Amino acid sequence: MTTSPSSNAPQAAEVIQLLLRSTHHIQQQYEARLSALSLPFPLSGPRLRLLLAVWKAEPIRMNELAGKLGVKARTITDLVDALERDGLLIRVPDPMDRRATLLRLSAEAVPHIENVKRIQKDISESLLERLAPEQRGQLFGLLSLLAGDCEVHFVC
Amino acid sequence: MTTSPSSNAPQAAEVIQLLLRSTHHIQQQYEARLSALSLPFPLSGPRLRLLLAVWKAEPIRMNELAGKLGVKARTITDLVDALERDGLLIRVPDPMDRRATLLRLSAEAVPHIENVKRIQKDISESLLERLAPEQRGQLFGLLSLLAGDCEVHFVC
DNA sequence: TATTGTTATACTCTATAACTATA
Protein backbone atom coordinates (compact mmCIF):
# COMPACT_ATOMS: atom_id res chain seq x y z
CA MET A 1 0.00 0.00 0.00
CA THR A 2 2.17 2.76 -1.35
CA THR A 3 0.94 6.33 -1.03
CA SER A 4 1.92 9.46 -2.89
CA PRO A 5 4.92 11.27 -1.41
CA SER A 6 2.97 14.51 -1.06
CA SER A 7 0.32 13.09 1.21
CA ASN A 8 2.50 10.77 3.26
CA ALA A 9 5.81 11.49 5.00
CA PRO A 10 8.59 11.67 2.39
CA GLN A 11 12.28 11.08 3.03
CA ALA A 12 13.98 14.02 4.75
CA ALA A 13 16.50 14.33 1.93
CA GLU A 14 13.70 14.60 -0.62
CA VAL A 15 12.11 17.46 1.27
CA ILE A 16 15.36 19.36 1.60
CA GLN A 17 16.25 18.85 -2.06
CA LEU A 18 12.83 20.05 -3.16
CA LEU A 19 13.22 23.05 -0.89
CA LEU A 20 16.61 23.93 -2.36
CA ARG A 21 15.38 23.40 -5.90
CA SER A 22 12.27 25.55 -5.46
CA THR A 23 14.31 28.33 -3.96
CA HIS A 24 16.87 28.13 -6.73
CA HIS A 25 14.11 28.70 -9.23
CA ILE A 26 12.58 31.52 -7.20
CA GLN A 27 15.92 33.25 -6.80
CA GLN A 28 16.51 33.12 -10.55
CA GLN A 29 13.08 34.65 -11.21
CA TYR A 30 13.73 37.29 -8.60
CA GLU A 31 17.09 38.34 -9.99
CA ALA A 32 15.87 38.21 -13.58
CA ARG A 33 12.93 40.48 -12.82
CA LEU A 34 15.05 42.87 -10.80
CA SER A 35 17.59 43.12 -13.64
CA ALA A 36 14.81 43.78 -16.13
CA LEU A 37 13.84 46.98 -14.30
CA SER A 38 16.46 49.18 -16.02
CA LEU A 39 17.24 51.04 -12.84
CA PRO A 40 20.13 53.53 -12.96
CA PHE A 41 22.27 50.98 -11.08
CA PRO A 42 22.71 47.20 -11.03
CA LEU A 43 20.73 45.40 -8.34
CA SER A 44 21.99 41.88 -7.64
CA GLY A 45 20.74 39.73 -4.78
CA PRO A 46 23.57 40.53 -2.36
CA ARG A 47 23.43 44.26 -3.17
CA LEU A 48 19.68 44.37 -2.54
CA ARG A 49 20.02 42.32 0.62
CA LEU A 50 22.59 44.80 1.94
CA LEU A 51 20.51 47.85 0.99
CA LEU A 52 17.39 46.47 2.65
CA ALA A 53 19.33 45.62 5.79
CA VAL A 54 20.63 49.19 6.00
CA TRP A 55 17.16 50.52 5.26
CA LYS A 56 15.75 48.57 8.20
CA ALA A 57 18.52 49.34 10.71
CA GLU A 58 19.94 52.68 9.62
CA PRO A 59 22.31 53.98 10.88
CA ILE A 60 24.24 50.74 11.27
CA ARG A 61 27.90 49.86 11.75
CA MET A 62 29.61 47.94 8.97
CA ASN A 63 30.64 45.39 11.52
CA GLU A 64 27.12 44.78 12.77
CA LEU A 65 25.87 44.64 9.20
CA ALA A 66 28.36 41.88 8.38
CA GLY A 67 26.95 39.87 11.26
CA LYS A 68 23.36 40.37 10.15
CA LEU A 69 24.13 39.32 6.60
CA GLY A 70 26.26 36.37 7.67
CA VAL A 71 29.37 37.48 5.74
CA LYS A 72 32.83 38.70 6.75
CA ALA A 73 33.67 42.37 7.24
CA ARG A 74 35.95 42.27 4.23
CA THR A 75 33.03 41.44 1.96
CA ILE A 76 31.07 44.42 3.26
CA THR A 77 33.91 46.82 2.38
CA ASP A 78 33.74 46.01 -1.33
CA LEU A 79 29.95 45.96 -1.55
CA VAL A 80 29.72 49.30 0.24
CA ASP A 81 32.46 50.78 -1.96
CA ALA A 82 30.38 49.96 -5.03
CA LEU A 83 27.06 51.10 -3.57
CA GLU A 84 28.64 54.36 -2.41
CA ARG A 85 30.06 54.88 -5.91
CA ASP A 86 26.52 54.40 -7.26
CA GLY A 87 25.27 57.08 -4.86
CA LEU A 88 23.03 54.76 -2.85
CA LEU A 89 24.91 54.60 0.46
CA ILE A 90 26.85 57.08 2.57
CA ARG A 91 29.67 56.31 5.02
CA VAL A 92 29.52 58.42 8.22
CA PRO A 93 32.07 58.32 11.05
CA ASP A 94 30.61 56.91 14.26
CA PRO A 95 30.76 59.68 16.93
CA MET A 96 30.81 57.05 19.70
CA ASP A 97 33.83 55.12 18.40
CA ARG A 98 36.28 56.63 16.00
CA ARG A 99 37.33 53.23 14.67
CA ALA A 100 33.82 52.51 13.43
CA THR A 101 31.88 53.62 10.37
CA LEU A 102 28.12 54.02 10.17
CA LEU A 103 26.10 53.46 7.01
CA ARG A 104 23.04 55.40 5.85
CA LEU A 105 20.94 55.35 2.71
CA SER A 106 21.46 58.42 0.54
CA ALA A 107 18.50 60.69 -0.13
CA GLU A 108 18.32 59.44 -3.73
CA ALA A 109 18.29 55.83 -2.57
CA VAL A 110 15.06 56.10 -0.59
CA PRO A 111 12.56 56.35 -3.50
CA HIS A 112 14.45 53.59 -5.31
CA ILE A 113 14.13 51.34 -2.28
CA GLU A 114 10.42 52.06 -2.04
CA ASN A 115 10.06 51.22 -5.70
CA VAL A 116 11.94 47.97 -5.20
CA LYS A 117 9.74 47.03 -2.24
CA ARG A 118 6.65 47.45 -4.44
CA ILE A 119 8.23 45.31 -7.14
CA GLN A 120 9.18 42.66 -4.60
CA LYS A 121 5.52 42.50 -3.69
CA ASP A 122 4.45 41.98 -7.30
CA ILE A 123 7.10 39.36 -7.91
CA SER A 124 6.13 37.52 -4.74
CA GLU A 125 2.46 37.51 -5.69
CA SER A 126 3.17 36.01 -9.08
CA LEU A 127 5.56 33.43 -7.64
CA LEU A 128 2.89 32.33 -5.16
CA GLU A 129 -0.02 32.36 -7.59
CA ARG A 130 -0.44 28.60 -7.38
CA LEU A 131 -1.07 28.72 -3.62
CA ALA A 132 -4.41 29.68 -2.07
CA PRO A 133 -4.27 32.13 0.86
CA GLU A 134 -4.77 29.30 3.33
CA GLN A 135 -1.89 27.35 1.80
CA ARG A 136 0.37 30.41 2.00
CA GLY A 137 -0.39 30.56 5.70
CA GLN A 138 0.47 26.88 6.08
CA LEU A 139 3.73 27.29 4.19
CA PHE A 140 4.65 30.31 6.29
CA GLY A 141 3.95 28.38 9.47
CA LEU A 142 5.99 25.36 8.43
CA LEU A 143 8.94 27.51 7.36
CA SER A 144 8.85 29.44 10.62
CA LEU A 145 8.94 26.17 12.50
CA LEU A 146 11.79 24.95 10.32
CA ALA A 147 13.84 28.11 10.76
CA GLY A 148 13.37 28.03 14.54
CA ASP A 149 15.01 31.02 16.17
CA CYS A 150 17.75 31.54 13.57
CA GLU A 151 15.44 33.91 11.77
CA VAL A 152 16.03 36.75 14.19
CA HIS A 153 19.69 37.01 13.26
CA PHE A 154 19.65 37.16 9.51
CA VAL A 155 18.07 39.33 6.87
CA CYS A 156 17.26 38.48 3.32
CA MET B 1 -9.06 40.72 15.89
CA THR B 2 -5.52 40.10 14.78
CA THR B 3 -4.32 36.56 14.30
CA SER B 4 -0.86 35.09 14.19
CA PRO B 5 0.76 35.21 10.74
CA SER B 6 1.29 31.46 10.80
CA SER B 7 -2.40 30.62 11.05
CA ASN B 8 -3.76 33.35 8.79
CA ALA B 9 -2.74 34.38 5.26
CA PRO B 10 0.48 36.45 5.40
CA GLN B 11 1.65 38.88 2.73
CA ALA B 12 3.15 37.16 -0.30
CA ALA B 13 6.42 39.04 0.10
CA GLU B 14 6.72 37.81 3.68
CA VAL B 15 6.34 34.21 2.59
CA ILE B 16 8.92 34.54 -0.18
CA GLN B 17 11.39 36.30 2.09
CA LEU B 18 11.02 33.66 4.76
CA LEU B 19 11.51 30.98 2.12
CA LEU B 20 14.70 32.60 0.84
CA ARG B 21 15.99 33.16 4.36
CA SER B 22 15.33 29.58 5.47
CA THR B 23 17.06 28.22 2.42
CA HIS B 24 20.02 30.52 2.90
CA HIS B 25 20.47 29.08 6.35
CA ILE B 26 20.02 25.51 5.16
CA GLN B 27 22.52 25.98 2.34
CA GLN B 28 25.10 27.32 4.78
CA GLN B 29 24.60 24.33 7.08
CA TYR B 30 24.83 22.01 4.12
CA GLU B 31 28.06 23.44 2.78
CA ALA B 32 29.59 23.71 6.23
CA ARG B 33 28.90 20.06 7.01
CA LEU B 34 30.14 18.93 3.61
CA SER B 35 33.37 20.89 4.08
CA ALA B 36 33.84 19.38 7.52
CA LEU B 37 34.06 15.89 6.00
CA SER B 38 37.76 16.18 5.09
CA LEU B 39 37.29 14.36 1.82
CA PRO B 40 40.31 14.12 -0.50
CA PHE B 41 38.72 16.88 -2.66
CA PRO B 42 36.73 20.06 -2.08
CA LEU B 43 32.96 19.68 -2.40
CA SER B 44 31.15 22.98 -2.91
CA GLY B 45 27.46 23.25 -3.71
CA PRO B 46 27.85 23.60 -7.49
CA ARG B 47 30.44 20.81 -7.66
CA LEU B 48 28.17 18.42 -5.77
CA ARG B 49 25.16 19.45 -7.81
CA LEU B 50 27.08 18.64 -10.99
CA LEU B 51 28.37 15.31 -9.70
CA LEU B 52 24.91 14.20 -8.60
CA ALA B 53 23.43 15.20 -11.95
CA VAL B 54 26.04 13.08 -13.75
CA TRP B 55 25.47 10.26 -11.29
CA LYS B 56 21.76 10.25 -12.13
CA ALA B 57 22.06 10.60 -15.91
CA GLU B 58 25.41 9.05 -16.80
CA PRO B 59 26.60 9.09 -19.53
CA ILE B 60 25.48 12.61 -20.30
CA ARG B 61 26.58 15.27 -22.79
CA MET B 62 28.10 18.43 -21.39
CA ASN B 63 25.55 20.39 -23.32
CA GLU B 64 22.59 18.58 -21.87
CA LEU B 65 24.10 18.84 -18.40
CA ALA B 66 24.34 22.61 -18.75
CA GLY B 67 20.62 22.69 -19.51
CA LYS B 68 19.76 20.51 -16.52
CA LEU B 69 21.78 22.66 -14.15
CA GLY B 70 20.51 25.92 -15.59
CA VAL B 71 23.98 27.28 -16.41
CA LYS B 72 25.85 28.07 -19.64
CA ALA B 73 28.08 25.54 -21.39
CA ARG B 74 31.12 27.66 -20.60
CA THR B 75 30.54 27.19 -16.88
CA ILE B 76 30.43 23.43 -17.29
CA THR B 77 33.83 23.38 -19.00
CA ASP B 78 35.61 24.84 -15.97
CA LEU B 79 33.77 22.76 -13.40
CA VAL B 80 34.44 19.57 -15.34
CA ASP B 81 38.12 20.53 -15.80
CA ALA B 82 38.48 20.77 -12.04
CA LEU B 83 36.51 17.61 -11.25
CA GLU B 84 38.48 15.68 -13.87
CA ARG B 85 41.74 16.95 -12.34
CA ASP B 86 40.46 15.65 -8.98
CA GLY B 87 39.85 12.26 -10.56
CA LEU B 88 36.08 12.29 -10.06
CA LEU B 89 34.88 12.67 -13.65
CA ILE B 90 35.96 11.31 -17.01
CA ARG B 91 35.45 12.89 -20.44
CA VAL B 92 34.56 10.36 -23.16
CA PRO B 93 34.07 11.18 -26.86
CA ASP B 94 30.49 10.64 -27.99
CA PRO B 95 30.49 7.91 -30.67
CA MET B 96 27.28 9.31 -32.17
CA ASP B 97 28.59 12.84 -32.70
CA ARG B 98 32.25 13.66 -32.79
CA ARG B 99 31.64 17.23 -31.69
CA ALA B 100 30.15 16.12 -28.42
CA THR B 101 31.68 14.93 -25.14
CA LEU B 102 30.08 12.51 -22.71
CA LEU B 103 30.68 12.59 -18.97
CA ARG B 104 30.97 9.63 -16.62
CA LEU B 105 31.82 9.24 -12.97
CA SER B 106 35.24 7.70 -12.40
CA ALA B 107 35.45 4.40 -10.54
CA GLU B 108 36.90 6.17 -7.50
CA ALA B 109 34.07 8.69 -7.50
CA VAL B 110 31.31 6.14 -6.96
CA PRO B 111 31.99 5.25 -3.31
CA HIS B 112 32.51 8.93 -2.52
CA ILE B 113 29.14 9.78 -4.05
CA GLU B 114 27.48 7.03 -2.04
CA ASN B 115 29.11 8.39 1.08
CA VAL B 116 27.90 11.87 0.27
CA LYS B 117 24.36 10.61 -0.30
CA ARG B 118 24.37 9.06 3.17
CA ILE B 119 25.62 12.30 4.67
CA GLN B 120 22.98 14.28 2.81
CA LYS B 121 20.42 12.07 4.47
CA ASP B 122 21.84 12.75 7.94
CA ILE B 123 22.07 16.48 7.34
CA SER B 124 18.52 16.55 6.04
CA GLU B 125 17.21 14.67 9.05
CA SER B 126 18.84 17.07 11.47
CA LEU B 127 17.66 20.11 9.50
CA LEU B 128 14.09 18.82 9.62
CA GLU B 129 14.15 17.70 13.24
CA ARG B 130 11.61 20.36 14.25
CA LEU B 131 8.98 18.99 11.84
CA ALA B 132 6.81 15.95 12.57
CA PRO B 133 6.44 13.41 9.74
CA GLU B 134 3.01 14.74 8.89
CA GLN B 135 4.35 18.29 8.66
CA ARG B 136 7.16 17.14 6.37
CA GLY B 137 4.53 15.72 4.08
CA GLN B 138 2.62 19.00 4.12
CA LEU B 139 5.75 20.99 3.36
CA PHE B 140 6.64 18.65 0.52
CA GLY B 141 3.15 19.01 -0.92
CA LEU B 142 3.16 22.79 -0.73
CA LEU B 143 6.60 23.06 -2.31
CA SER B 144 5.60 20.71 -5.12
CA LEU B 145 2.59 22.87 -5.80
CA LEU B 146 4.75 26.00 -5.69
CA ALA B 147 7.34 24.58 -8.07
CA GLY B 148 4.68 23.48 -10.54
CA ASP B 149 6.22 21.68 -13.48
CA CYS B 150 9.61 23.43 -13.41
CA GLU B 151 10.88 20.68 -11.18
CA VAL B 152 11.27 18.23 -14.03
CA HIS B 153 13.93 20.34 -15.70
CA PHE B 154 16.34 21.08 -12.93
CA VAL B 155 18.45 19.15 -10.47
CA CYS B 156 19.73 20.22 -7.12
C1' DT C 1 45.90 43.73 23.94
C1' DA C 2 41.55 43.67 21.26
C1' DT C 3 38.61 45.62 17.71
C1' DT C 4 37.17 48.32 13.22
C1' DG C 5 37.80 48.71 8.81
C1' DT C 6 41.05 48.69 4.91
C1' DT C 7 44.84 47.07 1.57
C1' DA C 8 46.61 43.06 -0.83
C1' DT C 9 45.69 38.82 -2.73
C1' DA C 10 43.22 34.79 -4.33
C1' DC C 11 39.55 31.46 -5.27
C1' DT C 12 34.91 29.98 -7.08
C1' DC C 13 31.07 30.60 -9.96
C1' DT C 14 29.18 32.82 -13.61
C1' DA C 15 28.89 35.21 -18.20
C1' DT C 16 29.81 36.98 -23.34
C1' DA C 17 32.41 36.72 -27.49
C1' DA C 18 35.46 34.67 -30.76
C1' DC C 19 37.30 30.34 -32.47
C1' DT C 20 37.77 25.10 -33.92
C1' DA C 21 36.01 20.98 -35.21
C1' DT C 22 32.34 18.72 -36.74
C1' DA C 23 27.42 18.14 -38.55
Add this chain to the structure above:
DNA sequence: TATAGTTATAGAGTATAACAATA
Protein backbone atom coordinates in the same frame (compact mmCIF):
# COMPACT_ATOMS: atom_id res chain seq x y z
C1' DT D 1 24.80 27.38 -41.82
C1' DA D 2 24.32 25.55 -37.13
C1' DT D 3 26.00 23.08 -33.03
C1' DA D 4 29.48 21.27 -29.20
C1' DG D 5 32.97 22.54 -26.71
C1' DT D 6 37.08 25.38 -25.85
C1' DT D 7 40.20 29.60 -25.33
C1' DA D 8 40.27 34.35 -23.80
C1' DT D 9 38.55 37.63 -20.89
C1' DA D 10 35.76 39.74 -17.34
C1' DG D 11 33.03 40.60 -13.22
C1' DA D 12 30.63 39.55 -8.78
C1' DG D 13 30.88 37.59 -4.33
C1' DT D 14 33.41 35.48 -0.97
C1' DA D 15 37.57 34.49 2.03
C1' DT D 16 42.31 34.86 4.75
C1' DA D 17 46.17 37.53 6.30
C1' DA D 18 48.65 41.66 7.39
C1' DC D 19 48.19 46.42 8.77
C1' DA D 20 46.50 51.06 10.47
C1' DA D 21 44.01 53.66 13.75
C1' DT D 22 41.63 53.61 17.83
C1' DA D 23 39.75 51.59 22.17
